[in-house]
Amino acid sequence: MHLDKKERSLLGFSAILLGFLFVLLIKAQGAAGSQMTVQETAIPSLIKTEQENQQLSIENSKIEQELVKYHQGQSASVLLNQQVKEAMMNAGLIEVTGPGVQITLDDSTRVATGEEDPNNYFIHEEYIREILNALWNGGAEAIAVNGQRVTTLTEVFCGGSFIQINGTRQMPPYVIGAIGDSHNLSAALKFYGYSWDRLGEFQEQYGITRKLEVLEDIKTPAGKLRNYHYAEPVKEGT
Amino acid sequence: MHRWKRTLALPVTMVAIALGFLIALQAQTQKNVSAAEQISAQRMSQMKAVLTNSQEQNAQLQERHKELSERLDLARKQVGTDPQLLVHLKQLKMLDGTQEVEGPGILISIDDRNKKVTFPLYTDEILRMINTLKLAGAEAISINGQRIVGSTAIVLSGSSTILVNQVPINRTEGSPYELSAIGDQDTLLDYVSQLDGKTLKDRGMTVSIARKTLRIPSYKGSYTFKEAKTLPAQGA
Numbered sequence: 001m002h003l004d005k006k007e008r009s010l011l012g013f014s015a016i017l018l019g020f021l022f023v024l025l026i027k028a029q030g031a032a033g034s035q036m037t038v039q040e041t042a043i044p045s046l047i048k049t050e051q052e053n054q055q056l057s058i059e060n061s062k063i064e065q066e067l068v069k070y071h072q073g074q075s076a077s078v079l080l081n082q083q084v085k086e087a088m089m090n091a092g093l094i095e096v097t098g099p100g101v102q103i104t105l106d107d108s109t110r111v112a113t114g115e116e117d118p119n120n121y122f123i124h125e126e127y128i129r130e131i132l133n134a135l136w137n138g139g140a141e142a143i144a145v146n147g148q149r150v151t152t153l154t155e156v157f158c159g160g161s162f163i164q165i166n167g168t169r170q171m172p173p174y175v176i177g178a179i180g181d182s183h184n185l186s187a188a189l190k191f192y193g194y195s196w197d198r199l200g201e202f203q204e205q206y207g208i209t210r211k212l213e214v215l216e217d218i219k220t221p222a223g224k225l226r227n228y229h230y231a232e233p234v235k236e237g238t
Numbered sequence: 239m240h241r242w243k244r245t246l247a248l249p250v251t252m253v254a255i256a257l258g259f260l261i262a263l264q265a266q267t268q269k270n271v272s273a274a275e276q277i278s279a280q281r282m283s284q285m286k287a288v289l290t291n292s293q294e295q296n297a298q299l300q301e302r303h304k305e306l307s308e309r310l311d312l313a314r315k316q317v318g319t320d321p322q323l324l325v326h327l328k329q330l331k332m333l334d335g336t337q338e339v340e341g342p343g344i345l346i347s348i349d350d351r352n353k354k355v356t357f358p359l360y361t362d363e364i365l366r367m368i369n370t371l372k373l374a375g376a377e378a379i380s381i382n383g384q385r386i387v388g389s390t391a392i393v394l395s396g397s398s399t400i401l402v403n404q405v406p407i408n409r410t411e412g413s414p415y416e417l418s419a420i421g422d423q424d425t426l427l428d429y430v431s432q433l434d435g436k437t438l439k440d441r442g443m444t445v446s447i448a449r450k451t452l453r454i455p456s457y458k459g460s461y462t463f464k465e466a467k468t469l470p471a472q473g474a
Contacts, residue, residue: 007246014257021264044406046285048383049292051405055458056299063306070313080314080323087330089468090461092388098465129365137391141466152333152388155372164373179466192393220466225329231339231377231420233328234453 092151092223096142098179100218101186103131105199106173106209120206123172125158127195131176132156134196138188140180142220146170149223166224173209177218186212332378335387335457339378343420343452344427346435346445347413354442359415361392361400367417367434368392374429376419378454382407385457403459413444418452 069079088094105123112118132150135143143150148166155164162169178185189196189212199210314324331337346367350358368386371379379386384402395401399408408414419426427447435445 014253017257018260021260024264025267043285044408046289046292048405049289049296052458053292053296053299055460056296056303058460060299060303060306063303063310067306067309067313070310070317077320077323080320080327084323084327084330087327087334087336089463090334090336091330093330093333094468096463096466096468098467100465126362126366129369130362133361133365133391133393136389137393140389141463150388152335152386153372153377154388155369157369157373181465192391225333226377228329228332228377230341230343230422231332231454232341233332234338234340 091225092142092149092220093225095220095222096179097217097219098141099182099216100140100177100179100214101135101182101189102213102215102218103176103178103189104173104209104211104213105176108202108207108209110207112206116206120202121208123174123208125156125163127199128163128174128176129156130192130195131189134188134192135176135178135180135185137192138180138185140178140185142179143176144220145176146174147221149220151223153226154223177215177220179218179220182214186214334461335378335385338453338456339420340453341377341420341451342423343376343378343418343450343454344423344430345448345450345452346415346417346419346430347448348415348417348438349413349444351414352442352444356442358398359438359443361394363434363438364392364400364402364415367430370429370433371417371419371421371426374419374421374426376421376426378420380418380454382416383455385455387457387459389459389461403457405458413446418450418454420452420454423449 066079085094089096105127107123108121110121112121128145132143132145145156145165148154148168148170151166154166157164159169162171163174164170196210199208202208203210328337332339348359364381368379368381381392381402384390384405384407386402390403392400392402395406399406401407427449431447435447438445
């Protein structure tokens with residue numbers, strides 16, 4: 001193709017214009033996109049700070065109250081004992097009772113035949129973990145599995161034929177007792193316990209047990225305090 | 239214009255039309271974008287104002303907390319509180335998570351923003367990893383600054399926001415997920431790298447585990463007991 005000078009310059013000019021336009025377009029697109037992410041990260045940090053503020057003001061007023069009590073000349077040991085009791089309650093070291101839900105899970109009485117996956121006939125530790133997570137989300141106040149109180153450091157680990165909880169061997173049936181609003185607890189279980197639905201299917205197909213009962217009186221025994229070897233409390237004011 | 243070739247007339251016309259169309263589109267977009275930028279900037283400044291406000295409040299509260307804690311310590315000393323009982327209280331508070339702790343441990347960074355990763359990190363996988371850490375004897379655990387306590391639930395809100403202790407933990411700078419655990423470094427490292435670290439790496443994520451001396455923040459939520467009652471025998 002032969003182009004004379006005029007045509008060539010025209011073509012060059014339009015190519016430059018086109019390139020320029022594209023750059024503008026991309027820049028505009030980028031600006032619109034990046035703005036969103038900045039905003040999205042601001043929200044979590046805002047929620048976090050707000051929550052911290054709330055917690056700090058609660059803590060501050062608690063200390064203020066305590067200081068007032070000291071000034072009024074209340075017995076120090078009584079005060080401290082109160083705090084110890086409260087902390088024990090929070091940490092799950094006190095046996096409590098109350099209304100809530102009880103979940104029973106058991107392996108199937110049948111045995112896998114032929115090509116079937118034998119895993120579908122057993123209760124696995126991840127079901128229990130998911131159920132516990134859902135129950136806490138539903139506002140559970142205290143939970144115990146087979147009489148083992150679930151505390152901050154409780155593990156639910158598969159050890160082969162048994163499930164290790166709080167360092168003890170637990171065999172099926174697994175009975176999970178949770179104290180709290182039974183309506184909220186059941187709702188959370190159905191919403192967040194993905195395994196809950198799956199377990200329902202397994203119950204029909206393979207004969208495992210999945211039972212949910214609303215009880216007026218559930219007991220969760222006291223957990224144990226453990227010794228700390230590595231973690232040290234951070235000194236106030238550092 | 240007689241020098242123009244007939245064959246060139248059609249393509250040139252087409253290009254001219256396309257160019258005109260593009261220019262018009264560009265003008266339109268530019269208008270929209272600048273309007274959107276304005277709104278967005280406005281929102282950002284409002285958001286920043288709220289955030290700065292609450293951060294200032296936070297600093298004030300922390301200052302006050304420090305001052306009060308010092309006074310409390312002093313008052314306790316004056317009335318002669320049993321030091322052993324105080325130690326016991328501190329230990330209990332480490333267990334319920336309301337005490338900030340420090341000590342040797344490991345820091346696990348997980349990055350799932352990778353082309354090889356088909357699905358981002360599941361909440362179940364976080365749960366499993368925390369469980370592994372507990373099994374390995376971790377004494378305190380946190381993920382992205384949220385202390386893990388007994389009643390911690392890790393759930394998905396919407397399609398991609400992970401809530402821990404009801405607080406979103408998503409972050410943009412650095413690795414998306416950072417788990418801190420205090421305990422025996424060798425055991426923790428061993429368990430995590432053998433169990434979960436391997437699984438996540440197989441899924442294409444970047445997992446790095448480092449020995450570190452860590453500080454793990456306190457649990458900022460609150461414990462409420464509405465339904466649970468202590469037994470009368472233990473109430474005394």
